[in-house]
Amino acid sequence: MHIGIIGTGYVGLVTGACFSEFGVSVTCVDRDEQKVKALKKGDIPFYEPGLEELVKRNVAEGRLNFSTKVKDAIESSLAIFIAVGTPPRGDGTADLSYVKEVSEEIARYMDDYKIIVTKSTVPVGTGKKIRKWIKEKMNGNVDFDIASNPEFLREGSAIGDFMRPDRVVIGAESPQAIAIMRDLYRPLYLIETPFVITNIETAELIKYSSNSFLAVKISFINEIANLCDLVGADVHIVARAMGLDKRIGPKFLHPGPGFGGSCFPKDTVALLHLAGERDAELGVVEAAVKANEKQRALMFSRLKEALGDVSGKKVGILGLSFKPNTNDIREAPSLYMIESLLNEGAKVQAYDPVATPDMKAVFPKVSYKKDAYETVKGVDALVLMTEWNQFRNLDLARIKSTMKSPNFFDLRNIYAPDKMKELGFNYYCVGRNSIK
Numbered sequence: 001m002h003i004g005i006i007g008t009g010y011v012g013l014v015t016g017a018c019f020s021e022f023g024v025s026v027t028c029v030d031r032d033e034q035k036v037k038a039l040k041k042g043d044i045p046f047y048e049p050g051l052e053e054l055v056k057r058n059v060a061e062g063r064l065n066f067s068t069k070v071k072d073a074i075e076s077s078l079a080i081f082i083a084v085g086t087p088p089r090g091d092g093t094a095d096l097s098y099v100k101e102v103s104e105e106i107a108r109y110m111d112d113y114k115i116i117v118t119k120s121t122v123p124v125g126t127g128k129k130i131r132k133w134i135k136e137k138m139n140g141n142v143d144f145d146i147a148s149n150p151e152f153l154r155e156g157s158a159i160g161d162f163m164r165p166d167r168v169v170i171g172a173e174s175p176q177a178i179a180i181m182r183d184l185y186r187p188l189y190l191i192e193t194p195f196v197i198t199n200i201e202t203a204e205l206i207k208y209s210s211n212s213f214l215a216v217k218i219s220f221i222n223e224i225a226n227l228c229d230l231v232g233a234d235v236h237i238v239a240r241a242m243g244l245d246k247r248i249g250p251k252f253l254h255p256g257p258g259f260g261g262s263c264f265p266k267d268t269v270a271l272l273h274l275a276g277e278r279d280a281e282l283g284v285v286e287a288a289v290k291a292n293e294k295q296r297a298l299m300f301s302r303l304k305e306a307l308g309d310v311s312g313k314k315v316g317i318l319g320l321s322f323k324p325n326t327n328d329i330r331e332a333p334s335l336y337m338i339e340s341l342l343n344e345g346a347k348v349q350a351y352d353p354v355a356t357p358d359m360k361a362v363f364p365k366v367s368y369k370k371d372a373y374e375t376v377k378g379v380d381a382l383v384l385m386t387e388w389n390q391f392r393n394l395d396l397a398r399i400k401s402t403m404k405s406p407n408f409f410d411l412r413n414i415y416a417p418d419k420m421k422e423l424g425f426n427y428y429c430v431g432r433n434s435i436k
C-alpha cells in the first residue's frame, strides 16, 4: 500500500517513519524546502530517541520518501494523512487554517478514491468540515472518505507508543474506509492491539477526553501533594496505594511542577471551548487547568519564601524541556520559573541535555552552562525542573560543596528527603513532608 502524509512535524514524521517500518510505502510532504532536504539525508529537526535510525533505514530501503509537493503524496496513495499543526489561537481554540489549506490542495489533485485521515488533534466536527472543503474545490466527482485516526504518542517514547499502542482509534464513515484503515494497521492487529472503530465525531472526542483525563489525574495528585505537605503525609505512598486500586491505576499520579508540553495545556483549553460553545459545563477539566496554573505559581512562591527575596540571588535550573527525552519547551514549567525569577531580579544559570538552544531563543539573558556541576556553582538555590536520567545520580556532596547556600528544590521528587537532609541540604520537594 502507498500512503501520503502531509506535515512532517512531530506527529507526521513519527507516523510516516513507523508506517514505512511496517512495510508501507510512504511519501511525507512538507512545504519547508530546507526541512525536506535535511530529512532526505536523515537529519531530524527535533530530538526523539530512535527516530533518526528509523528514518535513515527506511529512506535507504526506498519505502520512505520526502517531497515539498502535496501532489506527490496524493498520486498513487490510497490514504492521505493530514498531520499539519493546529496551533491555539489567542482564545485557546484550534486554528484550522493549515488543515483547510491542505484539504483544498488535496481536492485539487484527487483523481481516484482516497481516504483523507486526520492525525492532527482537531476539534470535534473538523472531519465534516474537511469533507465540505474538499467537495467545494474538487474537479469533477471523485469518491472519497474521511477518517479520524488520533495519535496518542508521547514525546520521548513516540516510536514505542506507535509500535505497541494501548489501542488504535479509527473513526470513519464507510465500511470500505474502515477496511483500508484496518489493513494499514495490520501488524498491530496481529499483536492483538485493541481497535476502537467508531464514527468520526466520537474518534475526535476520544483524543480530547483522553488527554484531558490525564491532565485531571496530574492536577489531582498535585493538589493532594500540596495537602500532604500541610498534614505531614507522603504523596508517593498515597499515590502508590491509590494506584494499586485497579479502578484508578498507577500511572500519571506523579506530582511535580505542573503539566506542560504541546498537548495537555492546549487540548484541555480546546475541550473547554468546545463545551462552552454548546453551553456544556466541564467543571472538572476547568479545575484541572486552574490547578495547573496554581501549581506553577506555587513552585516559584516556595522558592521565594525560602530565599527571602530573589532579587540579586543566583539560581541554577537543571532541566528545561517539559519532560525528559525531548527538546520541546512548549508550556514547560521551566518557562514560568525562569520568567518569574528574571522579572524579580534574580540571576539565572541553567543546563539541559538537549533543550538549551530552544530556551536560549526565548531567554537569551540566562547563562547557559555545559553540565549540572557548572550550573550549581555559587548558587543560592538549585531548582531541578526536569527528571532527565543524568540528574538522578548526581554527586550530591560535590554539588553541595559548590553551592553558595544548600537550597535544593527537587520539583520532580527524584531524591530521598531523609538522605538529602542528612547531607545537609535544605531540601524541598512536592508532597513529601517538605514544609513541616
Ligand code: UDX
Residues within 6 Å of the ligand: 151, 152, 153, 154, 155, 156, 211, 214, 218, 251, 252, 253, 254, 255, 256, 257, 258, 259, 260, 261, 262, 263, 264, 322, 323
Ligand atoms: C501526551 C499524551 O500522553 C499523549 O498520549 C498525547 O498524544 C500527547 O500528549 P506528552 O505531552 O508527550 O504526551 O507527554 P506526557 O508524558 O503525557 O507528559 C505530559 C506532561 O505531564 C509533562 O509535563 C509531564 O512532566 C507531566 N506529568 C506526567 C506529570 O507531571 N505527572 C505524571 O504523573 C505524568
